[in-house]
Amino acid sequence: MDLPLNSRDALDRFLAGVERPAFKMANFASRNTDEALDLVQEAMFEFVRRYWDRPQEKWKALFYRVLQSRITDWHRRTLVRRRILAWVGRRDEAEEREDPLERLADSASPTPYDQVARQEEMRALEKAIRALPLRQQQAFLLRAWEGMDVGQTAFVMGCSEGSIKTHYSRAIHALRGLLEDSHS
Amino acid sequence: MNANAQEKHLLEKIKDLLDQGMEDLNSLNGQRLENLRINALRAIEEKHLSFFTPWRWILVGGFSMAMIATAVFFLWVSPSPAVLPVSRVDDFEIITSRDHIDFYQNLDFYHWLVTTGNDPVKGKAS
Numbered sequence: 001m002d003l004p005l006n007s008r009d010a011l012d013r014f015l016a017g018v019e020r021p022a023f024k025m026a027n028f029a030s031r032n033t034d035e036a037l038d039l040v041q042e043a044m045f046e047f048v049r050r051y052w053d054r055p056q057e058k059w060k061a062l063f064y065r066v067l068q069s070r071i072t073d074w075h076r077r078t079l080v081r082r083r084i085l086a087w088v089g090r091r092d093e094a095e096e097r098e099d100p101l102e103r104l105a106d107s108a109s110p111t112p113y114d115q116v117a118r119q120e121e122m123r124a125l126e127k128a129i130r131a132l133p134l135r136q137q138q139a140f141l142l143r144a145w146e147g148m149d150v151g152q153t154a155f156v157m158g159c160s161e162g163s164i165k166t167h168y169s170r171a172i173h174a175l176r177g178l179l180e181d182s183h184s
Numbered sequence: 185m186n187a188n189a190q191e192k193h194l195l196e197k198i199k200d201l202l203d204q205g206m207e208d209l210n211s212l213n214g215q216r217l218e219n220l221r222i223n224a225l226r227a228i229e230e231k232h233l234s235f236f237t238p239w240r241w242i243l244v245g246g247f248s249m250a251m252i253a254t255a256v257f258f259l260w261v262s263p264s265p266a267v268l269p270v271s272r273v274d275d276f277e278i279i280t281s282r283d284h285i286d287f288y289q290n291l292d293f294y295h296w297l298v299t300t301g302n303d304p305v306k307g308k309a310s
Binding site for chain 1: 191194195198199201202204205206209213214216217218220221223224225227228229
């Protein structure tokens, strides 16, 4: 079973379209650039290995399902690691360490003065999204950013539609509060 | 502005900011993401190029073992013939003996020779 050329091109286009939102989602969850890149890499490899021959209209939901599953696994592992480190009395150095890439200036886009306010808003939003519990964060980003409906989001997150509605509603409520606090 | 309109406005603003954040992604991270994508596609192509992957070997080996086991099982449980084609010890000797196999093959001819009176041992009858 060969990988046809048109499938390769379609896969390339698809992955190019989702790689950045996927990275941002992973980065929101992990708060670390390297961890986020690892998560995206694992999701990409698993997706192309298992689902490349599925219909293209299902790729998006399948890719995000793999990614969210990886993020959830990572989150569980991190919680266990933190508990063990807390038990032995050590701090998680990986968590404490600041990501140097966050401080790197972006040479691709200039930063004029009129964008400062927008960057402040962006920082406040990212901080608010990161403050959300993982499931709320996932439900919110998939629904509000990726534009998935409740059914698709439930498939991606592997839970019921009722849970998605609850997570999403709580996320909106929490974000509104957090953003209002940051502006006040 | 009612609650729904406020929520819609908030969501639009958030989506706009997130889209902007994605566009402004650090160029280094953008390059790393592109490399990840290329590596993922390359890995799947290499996987498809190699026909006899370890997993495929396991599948083929397992299938062969299953077929052999099935054949052995059916041979084991199938009933053996009630009457052996060879019942006497003398017949066994004939079957197992490799000597004078031509003699046994030509036995019918010697029978015919005796009945027609051309016995080579006693000489010609006439």
